[in-house]
Amino acid sequence: MSIFKPKRFPFGNRIHGTKLSKKSPTETIPAPEKVYISVSQHIGAPAIPVVNIGDRVKKGTLIAEASGAISANVYSSVSGTVSDIRDIVNGLNQRQKHIIIDNDFTGEEEFLPPMPDFEPQSIVERIRLAGIVGLGGAGFPTAAKLTPKTHLDTLIINGAECEPYLTCDYRLMIERTQEIYKGIKYVARALKVANIVIGIEINKPLAIKAFSEFSDLKVVALKKQYPMGSEKHLIYVCTGRKVPVGKMPFDVGCCVQNIKTVLAVFDAIENNRPLTETHITVSGHGIKNQKNLCAPIGTPFSSLIEYCGGKTENAKKIVAGGPMMGKALVSLNQFVRKTDSGLLCLTDTETSTDKPTNCINCGLCARKCPMRLMPMYIESFAMSGNFKEAERYGALNCVECGLCAYNCPARRALVQSISMAKAKIKEMKNGK
Amino acid sequence: MxxxxxxxxxxxxxxxxxxxxxxxxxxxxxxxxxxxxxxxxxxxxxxxxxxxxxxxxxxxxxxxxxxxxxxxxxxxxxxxxxxxxxxxxxxxxxxxxxxxxxxxxxxxxxxxxxxxxxxxxxxxxxxxxxxxxxxxxxxxxxVGAWLLPNLGSVYGETVISSATAVVDTSSGIVPKLSVLDMLLGTGMQGCIGETCKLALLAGGIYLAVRKVINLIFPLIYIALEGLTTVAIYGIDFALFLPSILSGGLILGAIFMATDYTTTPNTRLGNIIYFIALGILTAVLRFATNMETVSFAILLMNLTVPLIDKFILNRPFGYKKQIKTKGENK
Structure with a gap:
């Protein structure tokens, strides 16, 4: 099947970051001695632990159960004994309940029951059971996304991976093409849609070639333009549909799924394996060897860094996620979650430490904003506490892609102020 | 930490x-x-x-x-x-x-x-x-009389023209101006930096290449000024080049009107701003017979907050129908 051109989108821009680990094949990191599994690795209510201290668990044993429609099951990623269940303040400064399991290295595994049939209903049920969430970063439970209230006609697979440095999706696309393809077919079956589009950035020619061999997939070669992996923009360039302000992708008949998510769906259906591991890129100039890893959930970040040869001396910032949207860690007390896709050690030359200066009104933030907002106004309203006005200027539409602050010549922390404004506006609305 | x-x-x-x-x-x-x-x-x-x-x-x-x-x-x-x-x-x-x-x-x-x-x-x-x-x-x-530059006109004759006036209104005669002289600034009276238009254009192209300014906007300004002058003097296209090459227009258009702080933030706002600027400059030049680029820019600078208040970008996916009462743009 031929490769399609995307619809022109005149915003966003190229980003200078390099994909250091592009050529390194995915490696599976050996399971660590202890895993720390958080019960809230997804959007929605935290899962409720169903094991007690001292219980023996196998790899794939349910250890925490979903509590409500927007929640997800959590499974043990190693075999061993539950040694503790307690609150831990992680590297993102969030207090979360973690289940700590001592690995006994026997490698015993527990599987999900075999699929009764491959009807849409049972596929969705299996995805819910396996605890699969959107692995692109948001962590919205996939089963909830696959049961929309409106009629859908298009499934879009997000293979853009537009964040610099991150390469784990790219490696999966060329290493496990067949499995991803089957996973896509299952998701399409669950959604009952025939039209499947996969968007891959043009800087991944091998992945585009791999997927253009399937006759029932429409491959769109996206321009190298950040943020092409954003849901609303991906829908626009792939189908020409604009998601209206304040609406969701299913309102325009689309469902967007990430590469890693469909791979997890494949694993859950064909191999009866729940979601116990995730793919993560360890990169940045602050680390000795940049690698793509397949890590058990709950692995401490320090083990990942150790596996990759350790930090260099001038590593100044550690980021969970990509460099544009990821969060900086205050400490290394952080453990792999389902949604993690990157661990970056940035040196002081890579990351900017300039102090913010006055806005010079250059308008670059507004010119680059993919949501066509005007970040300079929203920022100044947020700084002066005028959140009503910030909302009028569309603060709630911000996707926090980080382009405004990336481009800002005055080095202003625009994203920070806007996300603060968003939180305050939501608070105000809930308070009413 | x-x-x-x-x-x-x-x-x-x-x-x-x-x-x-x-x-x-x-x-x-x-x-x-x-x-x-x-x-x-x-x-x-x-x-x-x-x-x-x-x-x-x-x-x-x-x-x-x-x-x-x-x-x-x-x-x-x-x-x-x-x-x-x-x-x-x-x-x-x-x-x-x-x-x-x-x-x-x-x-x-x-x-x-x-x-x-x-x-x-x-x-x-x-x-x-x-x-x-x-x-x-x-x-x-x-201020004394304008001084002539060290280099004479390429045509060997001294061009007597004030820095700006396209037409000597008192006599109604269009002064003899050579376009090449105006471009190079040879034999021209005027301010230190605004005589050599070629050097100014080179600077403008450098800025455009470095993506500091968008050259479209100064060009809108210059073109609108020229066209308005042509229109004011009764559709005389011979005036177009002398008008845009005289005075501080090119200097003002490239280096002063494009100042980030004092221009609108949106593309549409900028287009409006530069069109208005072009027309205002030509009208003021006609009315006062003086160099008015700086006054025109100064006046238009003051309208920028007004333009920025009313011309805003609309969020991606914005639809007019969802506009509710009491909410503008």
């Missing part, structure tokens, strides 16, 4: 461009015009430019020192915008100005127009324009 990790909000990588880079780029772009000015008008021109740059920088330092900011911090945060203002003030006066005028002009521009409003980015009008207008009004009594 352990391990001395830096903790900050996303994004963790930034583009290379900073305010200082932009200002240095503008300085580089101004160098050809300044050098040509010094070649044409001699050492006195160099003195005027040097005095105005020095006093602009000194003005910023003095202001910040009075505000009790440590000297090291001032130097670290120095963003070269006062150098740009100083250079612009230096090259927008003629060599007939007394030597002390750029000192007053620069100090006024930097301290009163820029620093008192809160520094770079907070000024309401372009400091260089305000400084120029300040000098124009204050030192009229001391």
């Amino acid at each position: 352990e391990n001395n990790l830096i903790y900050s909000s996303s994004p963790h990588i930034k583009a290379k461009r900073t305010t200082r880079n932009i200002m240095i780029d503008v300085c580089i772009a101004l160098i050809p015009a300044t050098v040509m000015g010094i070649v044409y008008f001699g050492a006195y021109a160099l003195l005027l430019v040097a005095l105005s740059v020095l006093s602009a920088v000194a003005g910023e330092y003095i202001y910040l020192l009075i505000m009790k900011k440590p000297l090291r911090e001032i130097t670290r945060e120095f963003d070269f915008s006062s150098v740009v203002s100083g250079m612009l003030i230096g090259i927008t006066i003629g060599t007939n100005y007394p030597w002390y005028s750029p000192i007053f002009g620069s100090l006024f521009a930097v301290i009163v127009v820029k620093m008192l409003f809160g520094g770079t980015g907070k000024n309401v009008v372009n400091p260089a324009i305000a400084g120029r207008v300040f000098m124009f009004i204050s030192f009229q009594w001391a």
Whole structure:
């Protein structure tokens, strides 16, 4: 099947970051001695632990159960004994309940029951059971996304991976093409849609070639333009549909799924394996060897860094996620979650430490904003506490892609102020 | 915080461009015009430019020192915008100005127009324009006759034209102007930096290549000015080139009207701003028979907050139908 051109989108821009680990094949990191599994690795209510201290668990044993429609099951990623269940303040400064399991290295595994049939209903049920969430970063439970209230006609697979440095999706696309393809077919079956589009950035020619061999997939070669992996923009360039302000992708008949998510769906259906591991890129100039890893959930970040040869001396910032949207860690007390896709050690030359200066009104933030907002106004309203006005200027539409602050010549922390404004506006609305 | 990790909000990588880079780029772009000015008008021109740059920088330092900011911090945060203002003030006066005028002009521009409003980015009008207008009004009594440049006209005849007037309204005769002379600035009277249009255009192209400015907007301004002049004088297209090549139009269009702080933030706003600017300049030139580029820019600078208030970008996916009562744009 031929490769399609995307619809022109005149915003966003190229980003200078390099994909250091592009050529390194995915490696599976050996399971660590202890895993720390958080019960809230997804959007929605935290899962409720169903094991007690001292219980023996196998790899794939349910250890925490979903509590409500927007929640997800959590499974043990190693075999061993539950040694503790307690609150831990992680590297993102969030207090979360973690289940700590001592690995006994026997490698015993527990599987999900075999699929009764491959009807849409049972596929969705299996995805819910396996605890699969959107692995692109948001962590919205996939089963909830696959049961929309409106009629859908298009499934879009997000293979853009537009964040610099991150390469784990790219490696999966060329290493496990067949499995991803089957996973896509299952998701399409669950959604009952025939039209499947996969968007891959043009800087991944091998992945585009791999997927253009399937006759029932429409491959769109996206321009190298950040943020092409954003849901609303991906829908626009792939189908020409604009998601209206304040609406969701299913309102325009689309469902967007990430590469890693469909791979997890494949694993859950064909191999009866729940979601116990995730793919993560360890990169940045602050680390000795940049690698793509397949890590058990709950692995401490320090083990990942150790596996990759350790930090260099001038590593100044550690980021969970990509460099544009990821969060900086205050400490290394952080453990792999389902949604993690990157661990970056940035040196002081890579990351900017300039102090913010006055806005010079250059308008670059507004010119680059993919949501066509005007970040300079929203920022100044947020700084002066005028959140009503910030909302009028569309603060709630911000996707926090980080382009405004990336481009800002005055080095202003625009994203920070806007996300603060968003939180305050939501608070105000809930308070009413 | 352990391990001395830096903790900050996303994004963790930034583009290379900073305010200082932009200002240095503008300085580089101004160098050809300044050098040509010094070649044409001699050492006195160099003195005027040097005095105005020095006093602009000194003005910023003095202001910040009075505000009790440590000297090291001032130097670290120095963003070269006062150098740009100083250079612009230096090259927008003629060599007939007394030597002390750029000192007053620069100090006024930097301290009163820029620093008192809160520094770079907070000024309401372009400091260089305000400084120029300040000098124009204050030192009229001391200004001598326009001096001719060292280099004569390429055609060997002295072109007698004031820096601006396209048409001598008293006699109604279009002065003999050679387009090539106007482009090179040879044999032309005028301000130090605004005579050699070729050097100015080179600077403009440099800025466009470095993506500091979008060349479309100065071109809109220049074209609109030319067309309005043509229209005012009864559709006489012979006036188009003399009109756009005379006076400070090209200097103003490329280096002064495009100042980030004093232009609207949206594309549509910018188009409106530059169209209005072009028409206003031509009308003022016709009405006053004086060089009006700086006055026109000064006036239009004041309309920028108004334009920015009413012309806003609409969010991606915005639909007019969902507009509810009491909510504008």
